[in-house]
Amino acid sequence: MNEKNITSSQPTDVLFALTQVLEARKASADSTSSYVASLHQKGLNKILEKVGEEATEVILAAKDAQSSGDKTEVIAEVADLLFHSMVMLSHLDTDITPVLDELARRFDVSGLVEKASRKA
């Protein structure tokens, strides 16, 4: 792969499929059978509470992974964080596509160079 040619940001298959499911669930009123619909019904504050909880769980699981060498839990927690972040984006009427666009825009620009350009 030519790293310099990364310009498009189509979500991977699973992110694309999940984005579509999340969009469909937002329109669904059935919060008894859908966890995502229940989050939308509870509102942004509940979704943000979950994002915060999952971020904390990622930190704890990463520390455990470092000491035990077992990365199973940290992988599951990062998936939970990404999932709840995607629900948050959906609640705000957007999705992960512009996030991937932003990563593509930043691709191959050193973080240190970018930081220096902000100070100029």
Ligand SMILES: N=c1c2ncn([C@@H]3O[C@H](COP(=O)(O)OP(=O)(O)OP(=O)(O)O)[C@@H](O)[C@H]3O)c2ncn1[C@@H]1O[C@H](COP(=O)(O)O)[C@@H](O)[C@H]1O
């Ligand atoms: N990827 C996920 C996914 N990842 C995590 N979760 C749920 O997120 C919740 C995380 O909860 P916690 O670990 O905090 O545990 P909890 O104690 O149950 O949570 P709370 O009671 O505090 O809300 C669990 O209920 C998980 O099942 C997910 N729920 C749904 N999806 C996807 O979303 C789709 C739609 O889901 P539904 O809307 O439920 O049909 C599914 O088909 C999946 O593809």
